[in-house]
Amino acid sequence: MQCDTGKHCVFYHGYQIVWSTKYCYKVLSGALRLRVRDICRQVCTENRVSLLRGVLSSDHVHMFVSVPPKLAISDLVCKMKGRSSCRAQREFPAIRRRYRGCRFRGRAYFSTTNGAVTEDIVLQYLENHIADPTGASR
Template sequence: MGHSSGSHTKFHHRYHIVWSPKYRYKVLHGEVRLRVREIIRQVCGEMGVTIVNGALSRDHVHLFVEIPPHVSVSDFVRRAKGRSSRKIQQEFEHIRKRYWGQRFWQRGYFSTTSGNITDDVIENYLNQHTNMNGFSPSA
């Protein structure tokens, strides 16, 4: 399991994020699909988010991303959905007509963290450091 580094941090924050177009319309194909993918990649590059894996289905977006600690998941999703919605409706007339004056994406999204660390692993890690450094929570 690789960790990423910031100037003062090491992190491994991975999230599985899913969202879909309004009314679950199957509009993510052809040029629209390619453009949505390009816009999401731009947002990731600007925010320092790494795309581990991803898939664009006809009616939803799946992303498995690593987000640095200074970026919240909600800020990343807000920017990705907002920019792609605006640009898609500006650039594709058939989308603009279908969603006339409305947002392209449904409200909300699904997000879950990735990892296989349990409470026991964390407690063992802390216990090892407690024994080495002489720090005890009860002291």
């Protein structure tokens, strides 16, 4: 565990975040998967969030992040989901046509801190998820 510093604080807020595509459609593949991954990284960089590990499967995004105390986790997820959905639909018109203008992402997300589970267990799970033959990418 490595702590970060702000102007007046030292912190480590580890969150596990998971969200799925709308109706669990398996659309995150190929170039779209890489683009969504890049967008999530950009949002994390802009908001000073440390992306410790992330996995994109064909139907969901799963990441482990360290978030500064001034940023609400709901705001971070909203930015990532909104920006990735908007840009993906703009850059990949087949998604918009296939889902009739609907966002390709679902509205809900899952978030938990790593208080009950150690960081090593979360990172080990994500490593095993990468090795799973479902087509996950880093």
